[in-house]
Amino acid sequence: MDEVSELISQQLKTTSEATNIDLLYSRHKAITAFFPYVVLQEQSEQHEVLGTFLDTARALQQSRFTLWHWIEPFIASILDIARPVSQRQAAILVSPHLPWATINSNHLIQLWVTAALAVPYTNDIGQGIADTLLQVASDHSLQQYIPFGIWSLLNKCPVLPPTCAGRSQGSMQGVLQAVQGLEDIDIFKSYLCLIWSEWDYLFSYAGGEMCTSIRTYFSGIGMEYPRKDLLQQLDHVLGQLDLGLGHLKQHKSSLDEFDIWLMNEQYRGLKETLLNIDKETVNTLTRKFLDWLYFSIC
């Protein structure tokens, strides 16, 4: 059994380095069928197999492929609260690679939410939760199943990998509105810091939706610190974009010149908005101070 498993693991490694889309697609069913065995190995504390499997799943995602939808019943079964923590953790880690756009199963999402809140938080788990959360939230009909507790995990500042479906889908207008609807400034800031990245442009930037939101929520006195964090994130993103396409392509091969141009436009626009808010706040403060001084003297 170990010999065959070793052979498959080697093939997974080869597949994760492959750039041939046909090869990746032709293997995604077999890769998916291997996952229950990966969970079995994880339970025996052989963590390397899961690592290799996740690398392969990311390679699939880079070519916009997910795992085979037939995995859903198995994922649902291991997300159950009665299952060992290692199984639920494996399910959370693999959850960003499920075809959420076609699953549309309320039951599965509810199981996922329960498991995500129950398993011990680590950086990898946080990444898996954030990636999946943004994908699920991009479907308006499923937003009702995402409780506040899951959104608040974004405050732990998870970091998403260069290729990830959650980040791009999470920047859609519907998700932006859902996060605003929570009326929690910390979650909103964490959400923006998560989706603002040198790896993806923003869907909700068009039409000024995002700039308007920033103006609405981060204007005024008392919002200096959240604004400072947001500006810091934008400076980081713009700094990375300045390194050029060649540098970024090493980590995300699908990027092209247009992406870089668009991201530069968007993130510079956002920075300008935040700097304008800062200026307006200083002006308001100065005006208020002068008013106070005038009335004090008079």
Next chain:
Amino acid sequence: MSRIYLQLQVIGGNPHTINIHCKSIAIWSLWSIQSGISNNPQQLSPTHHGWLELWDQMHITNPALAVIYLNVLLGCITVNNNHVTVGPEMGQAMRVASLCLLRALPGVDQKLEVVNDIHQSYIGKIPPYANFDGLPSYHWISAIHALLIDRQKRHFFGWIDYKPCPQEHALFTNTLVQVAHKARDCWGKVPRWTLRFVLHSLALDPLPSTSVIIDCLSIIAIDMGCDISGPRTVTINERYVYI
């Protein structure tokens, strides 16, 4: 029983004698597997281990057996408006014939004329959109159907309710390894219904036997282009000793 087995061992070594004796081999294998499934569901006897090896060797060289199994299978069933039913008291015979046929089919060389005979006989009796619901060997015959009819021209079949006894599960999975090998040789890919079966089997709680897990992994490896022939593959005896 052991005398028949020894006799068949002698026959098994020679393809020409198999041709002469194929009818008796077919009858014997049908009987043998029937008694193996019905009388001894937990364990195969040492004779069965040897029999499986012998049987596999014979099928490589003898497609005529597949025709006989198919005829037995078709004789057990009737078709009415796409709905396939099994004749009275023919359930077990159909089950065994399905297993034997499924095990024999991957060994048949696609270039032989007999392949056309098998297809014609099958299509002549069973329509593409045949409905096998309620049959005692629904999954077995569905698998045969999937091998003989194009995917676009038949109903989908699932594995969710497939919960066989350990022995049957092991036999079936081992048979699908051969199907996977054959499919990869012919089409470069393992059929997706086979991979769905693997996913279903590996996801079972409690887990299936070690032999089933090994065979499931083998199917995955075959689809991923691994070379698992030769010394890497465990022998039939090793597989079945775990049952």
